[in-house]
Amino acid sequence: MPRELPSESEARAILARRKSRPAPRPAPPVGRALQPLIRKLDDRYGRGAGALEPRWREIVGDRLAKVTQPIKLTRGRNGSGATLELRVAGPAALLVQHQSAEILAQVNLFLGEGAVEKLRISQGPVRGLQAASAPARRAIKPPLPAEAEAELSKSVEAAPEGLKAALTRLGRAVMGGR
Numbered sequence: 001m002p003r004e005l006p007s008e009s010e011a012r013a014i015l016a017r018r019k020s021r022p023a024p025r026p027a028p029p030v031g032r033a034l035q036p037l038i039r040k041l042d043d044r045y046g047r048g049a050g051a052l053e054p055r056w057r058e059i060v061g062d063r064l065a066k067v068t069q070p071i072k073l074t075r076g077r078n079g080s081g082a083t084l085e086l087r088v089a090g091p092a093a094l095l096v097q098h099q100s101a102e103i104l105a106q107v108n109l110f111l112g113e114g115a116v117e118k119l120r121i122s123q124g125p126v127r128g129l130q131a132a133s134a135p136a137r138r139a140i141k142p143p144l145p146a147e148a149e150a151e152l153s154k155s156v157e158a159a160p161e162g163l164k165a166a167l168t169r170l171g172r173a174v175m176g177g178r
Contacts, residue, residue: 067089
């Protein structure tokens with residue numbers, strides 16, 4: 001047998017007695033949720049050599065930045081100061097070794113006091129040095145004036161065919177340098 005629907009007043013009474021759940025709260029933003037974990041990891045491991053690399057030229061200066069590159073920052077086992085490993089272009093290793101105390105002071109100024117205690121030097125190719133040693137492009141010289149070009153072609157006229165093009169190029173180079 002079908003059940004009769006409650007009247008409007010009965011429906012209001014039923015709904016008033018029922019307790020509803022509160023609306024679920026939205027999840028916190030990811031940054032806020034991960035902040036304690038990130039803080040804990042930063043306290044434990046700190047910033048590595050990746051934090052040094054973009055600002056390396058500012059930290060050690062142009063002269064040393066051309067011949068050095070930070071490779072790795074290794075923390076001590078008991079949480080003591082770290083060891084910074086630098087890759088140095090071969091002949092500059094002696095210069096870097098003599099300036100190691102100054103380099104450590106500059107790095108500690110950037111990372112925080114006592115962050116790095118030792119400096120380990122390894123010789124090898126450095127990215128900054130390779131870019132600096134790229135060959136310079138030659139400047140394009142303007143063409144010779146028309147009368148000079150005519151004089152050059154007249155003087156090379158008697159030369160054999162295979163030699164004529166080479167003499168013309170040589171003549172343009174010599175006359176263009178004046």
